[in-house]
Structure formats: C-alpha cells, structure tokens
Amino acid sequence: MKNYYTLVGALTLIISVTTNKLAAQQASTHINTKPKLVVGIVVDQMRYDYLPRFWSKYGQGGFKRMVSEGFIAKNNHFNYVPTKTAAGHTSVYTGSTPKTHGIIGNDWYDKTEKRMVYCTEDATVNSVGTTSDAGKMSPRRMLSSTMTDQLKLATVSKGKVIGVSLKDRASILPAGSAADGAYWFEGGHDGNWITSTYYVQQLPEWVQKFNDSDAAEKYKKTWNTLYDIKTYTESLPDDNKFEGAFRGEKAPVFPHELKKLWKDNGEFSLLKSVPYGNSLTVDFAEAAVNGENLGKDDITDFLAVSFSSTDYVGHQFGVSAKETEDTYLRLDNDLARLFSFLDEKVGKGNYTVFLTADHAAVEVPSYLESLEIPGGYENGKDFYNKVNTFLKDTFGSDKLIENISNDQIFLNHEELKDLKLSSAEVETAIANEIVSYKNIAEAYTGTAMRNQQFTKGLAAKLQMGYNFKRSGDVLFALEPGYITSSGRTGTTHGSGYIYDTHTPLLFFGKGIKHGETAQLTQIPDIAATICTLLGISFPSGEAGQPITQALEN
Template identity: 75%
Template structure:
C-alpha cells in the first residue's frame, strides 16, 4: 500500500513539474541578432547544381543544420529587385506595399519614378546625388519596423547592400541606418540624411581603409575551369562582355577594364562585390555592437553582385558558377564571424532571393527550347494603328513599362470614351499578337477576384493607384529586351519565381519541406518566432514547420 502511495506521489510530482515547465516556457524566441540575407537573382537550383563544390560551412551548413523550404515561390508579378526586397520584409505583395517594380510610371507626377528616390533628403558620404534615397514610397511596415516598435526602438536595425534599394527597403522606415555602395571614382559606402546627420565613425573608418581598392584585381576562376562541368563552355555567343573585352571569357582583368566600366562600379558586376559586402557587414556588426545584449537586433544584408553577374553572363555561365562558389565562402566567413562575435546558437538567419532568372533566350533557342526576345516597338506600332483606326487617335497609350500599358486618360475623355472601353478593346486586339500569352485589364484587376494562374499573380502585384491599365504576360522563355545576350527576370513563370528559402540558428527546427511556401511567409515566420506583431500589410502566413 505504501508503494502504491509513493508511486502516486511521484507521479503527481512529475505531472506538476511538467505543468510548471510548460507554464515557464516563453511563447517566443529571443536571438541576440537576426540576419536576413537576400541573394539577388538566386535560383533555387543553384543550391543543387553546385552542391558538390560548396564547402561545409556556407550553404551546406545552413541547410544541414537548419530548415530548407524547397518549393518556395514569389506569388506576384513583376518579379523585380525592389518589389522582391519589399515583399520579403513586409510580408505582403506589391498590391499592398506599393513597390510595384524598380521604377514605374507615376500617373500623378506624369513621369517615371524610382522606388527609393527622395529629393527631400541630402547625401552622406558622396559628392553625387546617389544618396538622395529613402523608403518613403513603400506603403507598408516591415518586420524590421515591427522589431523597432516592439523594443521601443532599443533593438538596432541596419541594412546593407551594394544597391540602395537592396538596403533601404529591407531596413524599413524606422531603421538606425541603411548603407549602399557608391562606385565611379569614390568606392565608398554611403547613406542619406533620412537616417542620420552624419556618417558614423565606423563607416568613415571603413571608407578610409580603401577596402574596395583591394578588390581591384584580376577575376580568375576559384578552381580549375575544367572542373566547372555544371556550366556551358566559357567561350560562347550567349554572354555579354565587359567594355574593353573581345570575348566573355576568363580571366577578367579588372585593372585593365577599370576606366571603361565605371571604375568602382565594376566591383558590383564581379563576385568581389559580395566579398566587399561581407567585409562591410562584419564592420557593421562590430561598429554598431549588434547582438551584444538581450534585446534583439536585426542586420539585413543583400548580396547584389550575383544579379549583375547573372544579367551579363546568364544562368549557365562559368562566371555565374564561380560567383556562387565564391559567395559560399563569403557566407561561411560571415557565419564564422557571427559565431565569434554573437555566439553559436545566439543568432537566427534566413536566406532567400528577390527573384530568380530565365536562361538566356538565345541559348534556349539553340537547344530547341521555346524562348526569344519581345520587342516593344513591334508591339506598340500595330497597337497604335489599331487604336487610330478604332478610336480615331494613336495617342491613347501614354506609357508602356513593366509589361503594363498606361493610357492617357485626358485623351480618352476628350474623345468621349471610357477607360474600360479602351482597355477591353486592347485586350481583345493583342491576344493574337506575337509572344503574348495573356492580357488583363486594370478594371478586371480591381473588380474581379482571381485565385490561380497568372491572373492571380498579376493581381497580387497590382496596386490600385500605381499599376497600369492593361497588363501583359509574355510567353514562357521570352524577355522584354532587344539583346540576344545575357538574361533578365520579371515574369510569373517558375524560372523567375522559384527561389531558395533556408532558415538557420536559434529557434529554428531542423528539416525540409516540399510544401509550397511563398515570399510573404518569411516576415510573418520571423515575427512569429520573435513574438512581435506582424507587418501592418500582412498577407502571408507563418511557416509552422520552421518554428513549431
């Protein structure tokens, strides 16, 4: 009887202890530092294609110790850099955050505007106008904004990228700083008075160190070029050259190419630009004392050189392969630095991309795979003739950009027409034009609900005030460019939407999934991990497998 009583007491004590432990468990995780990494123009298959050549401490470490979302996609059109960075960090799409592309035709200002331009601020660190930038055109809050709100601004937020838009949009509206690289004859990291009155001492020291100058050297393959078997021949007709080169082949002699390629701007188009970004990220961690206390800080880093290399050389180039093998080493270096400065297991990282890219269309054609070039003039000339014959004016189209037609509403009114009438006529007319797969009216985007296909992706990218009156979808493999060399991005096809998404570090489960995840899910997953409010325009959902 005593034994039964003793067992009962022990069991009751165990249950009580378990209940107490459950009560004590906090419903959030507090890493000392969150590091958001966006690799510009990274396709998911770059993880797989170059896997055997990656080291153990970069991409492989993140995947082997973290959580890999293998079927991650953008869910809107257009898949452009600014829209991508804004969507990653706002947890929503251009429909809500308003960054519909890198630049767009502004119907109110009657001109093309750039996503981060801001004439009301002054430049810091440059004698040019390249510092007149801010996040003011972004309409929604970011996860970095929400961290500032949740910590009463005690958590620091810093954004870093070679591109202004790659640092400004992720850092959000309330950031402590966003820095981008000014090339030409300067080679400095700069910012604007939106964030501060003068550059911090650590930035001034970094710029004075001439770190950028150290990368003015020959770009040779990291390994024997014959081992780059995942890529096509180095000497081919599908790649663009640097100014001053006869062929797009290794080695690329930066000192000789320097003046003809914008001096320090040249670093943006080679993998050394990513190494310089890593150098500056490490300097920021030390200079800002990121991850030094119990209040979570956030470092948003965008590696932009991959995009410039991709545009010039294409998806299957040996230069692209070399760039990712070098980026793998930069990632390993950054993670090792975080281990030492913040502490193993004390920080959280996610890695994704702002868009992917299509194979060079002329290369696709050489393989008998559909693809080619869409020419704006060949599209607009017959369209304007149709509009002249139908409505009596060939001045109805005011702007064509981002595969969107903007109509001249004043001309439409003067002819006694309605915008909807003209939009419908255009869609009916162009459905049989070469290389047009689909087209939709702005009226339909506003008044109908699309739940699947390209129409849904267009609608997720359609902003009521900023988007066009007719939206066009090109056939798969076609790009809006006259060049037969190099590649681009912007569509809703898988080659542009399928990007990596890897979570790693404190509070992150180990595993992988092939369940579809979407870009707006990232911010909401990180906010859930931290236990802070979602961005105010939230449309994505947390990924439960990543953080339970």
Template identity: 75%
Template sequence: MRKTFLFGVLVCSFLSLQAQKNTNEDPYTRPKMVVGIVVDQMRYDYLVRFWDKYENDGFKRMVREGFNCQNNHFNYIPTKTAAGHASVYTGSTPKTHGIIGNDWYDKVEDRMVYCAEDATVKSLGTESDAGLMSPRRMLASTVTDQLKLATVSKGKVIGISLKDRGAILPAGHAADAAYWFHGKDEGAWITSTYYMNELPKWVEKFNKSKAAEDYKKSWKPLYDIDTYTESIADNNPYEGAFAGEKAPTFPHDLPKLWKDNGEFDLLKSTPFGNSLTVDFSIAAIEGEDLGQDNITDFLAISFSATDYVGHRFGVSAKETEDTYLRLDQDLARLFSYLDKEVGKGEYTVFLTADHAAVEVPSYLESMEIPGGYFSKKEFIDPLNAFLKEKFGSDKLIKNLSNEQIFLDQALLKNLGLSSSVVEEAIATEVKNYKNVAEAYTGTAMRNQEFTHGLASRLQMGYNYKRSGDVLLVLDPGYIASSSRTGTTHGSGHAYDTHTPLLFFGKGINHGATVKRTEIPDIANTISALLGITFPSGKSGEPIQEVIE
C-alpha cells in the same frame, strides 16, 4: 486494482506537470540577432547545381543545420528587385506595399519614378546625388519596423547592400541605418539624412581603409576552370563582355578594364562585390555592437553582385558558377564571425532571393526550347494603328513599361471614351500579337477575384493607384530586351518565381519540405518566431514546420 489506480494517478500527475511546464514556456524565441540574407537573382537550382562544389560551412551548413523550403515561390508579378525585397520584408505583395517595380510610371507626377528616390533628403558619404534615397514610397511596414516597435527602438536595425534599394527597403521605415555602395571614382559606402545627420565613425574608418581598392585585381576562377562542368563553354555567344574585352572569358583583368567600366562600379559585376559586402557587414556588426545583449537586433544583407553577373553572363556561364562558389565561402566567413562574436546558436538566419532568372533566350533557341525576344516596337506600332482606326486617336497610350500599358486618362475624357472600354479593346487585340500569352485589364484586376494561374499573380502585384490599365504576360522564355546576351527576370513563370528559402539558427527546426511556400511567408515566420506583431500589410502566413 490498487496498483492500477496508483499508476493512473502517477500518469495524471505527470501529464499535469508537463502541461504546467509547457504553459510556462516562453511563447517566443529571442535570438540576440536576426540576419536576413537576400541573394539577388538566385534560382533555387543554383543550390542543387553547384552542391558538390560547395564547401561545408556556407550553403551546406544552412541545409544541414536548418530548414530547407524546396518549393518556394513568388506569388505575384512583376518579379523585380525592389518588389522582391519589399515583399520579403513586408510579408505582403506589391498590391499592398506599392513597390510595383524598380521604377514605374507615376500617374500623378506624369513621369517615371524610382522606388527609393527622395529629393527631400541629402547624401551622406558622397557629394553626388546617389544618396538622395529613402523608403518613403513603400506603403506597408516591414518585419524590421515591427521589431523596432516591439523593442521601443532598443533593437537595432541596419540594411546593407551594393544597391540602394537592396539596403533601404529591407531595413524599413524606422531603421537605424541603411548603407549602399557608391562606385564610380569614389568606392564608398553611403547613406542619406533620412537616417542620420552624419556618418558613424566606423563607416568613415571603413571608407578610408580603401577596402574596396583591395579588390581591384584580376578575376580568375576560384578552382580549375575545367572542373566547372555545370556550366557551358567559357567562350560562347550568349554572354556579354566587359567594355574593352574581346571575349567574355576568364580571366577578367579588372585593373585593365577599370576606366572603361565605371571604375569602382566594375566591382559590382564581379563576386568581389559580395566579398566587399561581407567585409562591410562584419564592420557594421562590430561598429554597432550588434547581437551583444538580449534585445534582438536585425541585420538585413542583400548580395547584389549575383544579379549584375547574371544580367551580363547568364544562368549557365562559368562566371555565374564561380560567383556562387565564392559567395559560399563568403557566407561561411560571415557565419564563422557570427559564431565567434554573437555566439553559436544565439542568432537566427534566413536566406532567400528577390527573384530568379530565365535562361538566356538565345541559348534556349539554340537548344530548340521555346524562348526569344519581345519587340516593343513591333508591339506598339500596330497597337497604335488599331487604336487610331477604332477610337480615332493613336495617342491614347501614355506609357508602356514593365509590361504594363498606361492610358492617357485626360485624353480619353476629352474624346468621351470610357477607360474600361478602351482597356478591354486593347486586351482583346493584343492577345493576337506575337509572343503575348495573356492580357488583363486594370478594371478586371479591381473588380474580379482571380484565385490561380498567371491572372492571380498579376492581381497580387496590381496596386490600385500605381499599376497600369492593361497588363501583359509574355510567352514562357521570352523577354523584352534588345540584347541577345545575358539574362533578366520579371515574369510569373517558374524560372523567375522559384527561389531558395533556408532558415537556420536559434528557434529553427532541422528538416525540409516540398510543400509550397511563398515569399510573403518569410516576414510572418520571423514575426511569429520573435513573438512580435505581423507587418501591417501581412498577406502570407508563418511556415509552421520551420519554427521549433
């Protein structure tokens, strides 16, 4: 009996000590640096399709050492670049953060507006208007904003991308800087006076180094092209050639193509654009002393060249395969630098995409798989004729963009027409039109709650003040394009929503899950990891399995 009693006392003491130990543990992880990586237009299956050709220190390292969310999706429509970057970093959707596309029709200004345009600022690093940008059209805070607040601005935040929107929106409103690449005949990294009054010396030095010019060379396959067995034939009718090329085939002679393809802008449509992005990111880490103390810094990097390549060549092109194999090497180079300068195990990384992409519809057609092209003219002409017959005017539609119809509200008022009645009539009519799968009214988006399917995704992308009066969903595999080459994105179908989500580094578990995760979960997971306040528009949840 005495032995049993003593054993019980020892067990209770041990459990008490463990509880005390757990209570004393910090309720957060403090990496010296967080690196957020968005790969523009990366489908999840690129991780699997090219796996055997990836080397060990890029994508494979993230999977091997970190956590792989294999069933990660966008939970809203439209799956556009600006909306994707904003959603990744705000932990919300266009419904809340207001970035409903790359550009959209503004009902107040009565014109198309760009997601990052800002005429109140000035360009830095160029005399052109390419720097007239800021995050002011984004309506919610980002995880990067919350880090600035949590550290009373001691933690540095910098965004970098070839695209202005890929740098600006992730960096947030309170960032120290966002830099994007201005091509044409300049080939320089630029910013705006929203962030600073003059370029830092390290940026000026980088631009003067002519680092971009070093990539003015022939784009040849990284490996023997005959080993690119995950792709279709190099010469095929589903890819778009550069101006001046007779066929969209390797090698692509950049010096020869230079003048006809926008000079330095040409680099954006090659994997060299991603390599240049890593070069500049490494210069930023060094120039800003990122990750050199115990106050967490944040570097938001977006690799845009993958999107340009995809739009031109498509999902199954050898150029796309080569671009990802080269990106894998660029990631390994970035991680190696972080290991050396910040410290292995001292930084945290996540990698995802801003959207995925559909197979080239003309290629789908050749395979007898549903897919094709939606004609705006074949849609709008009969719709206007219908509106003329039913309501007496064929001028009721003010704008059709991003698969959204905007009505002329002033004209409706003058004619004594109810917007909701006209919306419903249009939605009912166009459901019978070719390649339109579904149509929903803005009235329904505001007054009903949709919990599943495409209607739910439309609602999560519907912003009360900015979105259209009738929202369209095209049939799977169909895109609104006049070109039969290259791919695009924007739908709520799985080929556009399924993207990779990888975490690795300090505070991250090793493992994988096939449980559904969603894009707004990312910022909230990082916020929980750091122990900071969630972004102001939070709709996602932290992914529990990811965090130690």
C-alpha cells in the same frame, strides 16, 4: 503516519511547483524565441536550382551548413508579377505583395506626377557620404510596414535595425521605415559606402573608418575561377555567344583583368559586376555588426544583407555561364566567412538566419532558341508602334498611350475624356488586340484586376502585383521563355513563370528545427515565420502564413 502524509504532501507541492515553473519556462520559450540577432539574407537573382546544381562544389560552412543544421523549403515561390528586385525585397520583408506594399517595380510610371519614378528616390532628403545625388533615397514610397519595423515597435526602438547592400533599394526597403541605418555602395571613383539624411546627418564613425581604410581597393584584381575551370562541368563552354563581355574585352572569358577594365567600366562600380562585390558586402556587414554592437544584449537586433553581384553577373553572362557558377562558389565561401564571424561575435546558437532571393531568372533566350526550346525576344518599340497604330485606326487618336513599362500600358485619361471614351472600353479593345500578337500570352484590363477575383494562373499572379493607384490600365504577359530586349546576351527576370518565381528558402540558427519540406511555400510566408519566431506582430500588410515545420516546438 502523520509525518508520512506530511512528507508526501510536501513532495507533491515541490513537484507541482517545479513542474509549473518548467512549464512556464517552456511556454515562454515557445511563445517568444529571442535570438540576439536576426540576419536576413537576400541573394539577388538566385534560382533554386543553383543549390543542387553546384552542391558538390560547395564547402561545409555556407549553403551546406544552412541545410545540415537548419531547414530548407524546396518549393518556394513568388506569388505575384512582376518579379523585380525592389518588389522582391519589399515582399520578403513586408510579407505582402505589390498589390499592398505598392512597390510595383524598380521604377514605374507615376500617374500623378506624369513621369517615371524610382522606388526609393526622395527629393526631400540629402546624400550623406557623397556629393552626388546617389544618397537622395528613402523608403517613403513603401506603403506597408516591414518585419524590421515590427521589431522596432515590439522593442520600443531598443532593437537596432541595419540594412546593407551594394544596391540602395536592396538596403533601404528591407531595413524598413524605422531603421537605424541603411547603407549602400556608390562605386565610381571613390568606392564609398553612403546613406541619406533620412537616417543620419553624417556617416557614423565606423562607416567613415571603413571608407577611409580603402577596403574596396584590395578587390581591384584579376577575376579568375576559384577552382580549375576544367572542373566547371555544370556550365557552358567559357567562350560562347550567349554572354556579354565587359567594355574593353574582346570576349567574355576568364581571366577578367579588372585593372585593365577599370576606367571603361565605372572604376569601383565594376566591383558590383564581379563576385568581389559580395565579398566587400560581407566586409561591410561585419563592420556593421562591430560598429553598431549588434547582438550584444538580450534585445533582438536585425541585420538585413542583400548580395547584389549575383544579379549583375547573371544579367551579363546568363544562367549557365562559368562566371555565374564561379560567383556562387565564391558566395558560398563568403557565407561561410560571415557565419564563422557571427559564431565568434554573437555566439553560435544566439542568432537566427534566413536566406532567400528577390527573384530568379530565365535561361538566355538565344540559348533556348539554339536548342529549339520555346523562347525569344520581343521588341518593345515595335510593340508600342503596333498598339498605337491600332488605337489610331480604332479611336482616331495616337495620343491614347501615355506610357508602357513593366509590361503595363498606361492610358492618357485626359485624351480619353476629350474623346468621350470610357477607360474600360479602350482597355478591353487593347487587351483583345494585343493578345493576338505573336509572343503575347495573356492580357488583362485594369478594370478586371479591380473587379474580378482571379484564383490561379498568371491572372492571379498579375492581380497580386496590381496596385489600384499605381499600376497600369492594361497588363500583359509574354509567352514562356520570351523577354523584351534589344540584345541577345545575358538573362533577365520579371515574369510569373516558374523560372522567375522558384527561389531558395533556408533557415538556421536559434529557434529553427532541422528538416525540409517540398510543400508549397510563398515569399510572404517568410515574414510571418520570423515574426512568429520572435513573438512580435506581423507587418501591417502581411498576407503569408508561418512555416511551422521550420520552427522548434
């Protein structure tokens, strides 16, 4: 009997130790999921409805793989205005909005410098890989840390972070302030990938080797549809008045002969405006994985990739063009190629991917007009003249406006002082005046943005995009479907309406649960979700919540 109790005790001890060990292992897995590599993908100007619209034509290895193996958030939105490229990329990676991170547009009027400034311009650094000023860029105008910065902090800089995009801002801002490198495509005569001395003093050997290989040269070819154009039934007829043609083309129709258009359209810069620019981005991203040995050890690395050709194509051809449809079908193939490469180089199940967009886009307003759907155009020059005339008649000065940009009015505060006028008084007068103008939906003063709390509607979105030091004195929003433009072809973005805010959000890979949600998710939630997955601190300005349904356990 004694031996029996001894045996039972021993077995109980073994079971207890084993159970505790398994529990500890599980707890460790739940608390800190460590993929070897995180790949953040931002598709410039991708509307959510491009997923269901072209679904039947997508292959199995791109968007469909992300949905079938991962998690899709079907009701994902930007929660601020303006929905612009730089602000969008920064919001995705900081988990905040322009109110906090300070990137209030691609460019904006600087009230201190009294000039328009570009989001990543930096005169204190020099170009690397080019003799032009195209490399004089850095993330120094960004006021919050990014999830990529937090990864650097969590790994005491052992985890590598690399940003890749055709656009400088789409590479620099996601990579963050502590990145190992950010690279963008200069285009022009040479067609090289470049960077700045903020990161390195000379191009790494792998980048120089990529440039020397003339990798972009192979895309100097005809752009025709990937499949029979007759099957592109989700789009308008190829020849229509709502699309813009390339310089040298008589009509915006397939095929687009790039060799014939080369000189008149910026040579290698032309690749940015066709889907081959996305293919080139994948080529370079793969070179970055190899050249930087990303995902080769147990310390998580981060590759931030932005596909920009989708934005160029959308601006020129619009939402419902066959060129736009073809661009997304080709992007789907490029994604499949990238994922297959990662399977081989990093290992299937060893990496995590998220995919979203920096904004969506409105249907071409002239197309909306043709269907008698509300939409149209606002002339910026006429708007300025009308407001200026009002101020002169009301306050006796035509010098009270210093700048109008990004749907914001900046007042001349020196002129206000000379006339002994309060800013609040003039702001209120302007807001009350312009809200009566045709095509203006709403207008708010900077004073209200600072002192009131808006909880819903456009006012709340404007407030989330309002930065105390950088934003204007009066903010306004056009009516739905309206844009400020002198042309009537192609599309744009920037508003707080659903057509600009509704973007895809997909996760797949290590630590991601298969599923979907139609509940509201917002752009700041992405950084919170990835940081929770990695078990690292959230960015300094984080305002989102983790999407727990997407995470295993």
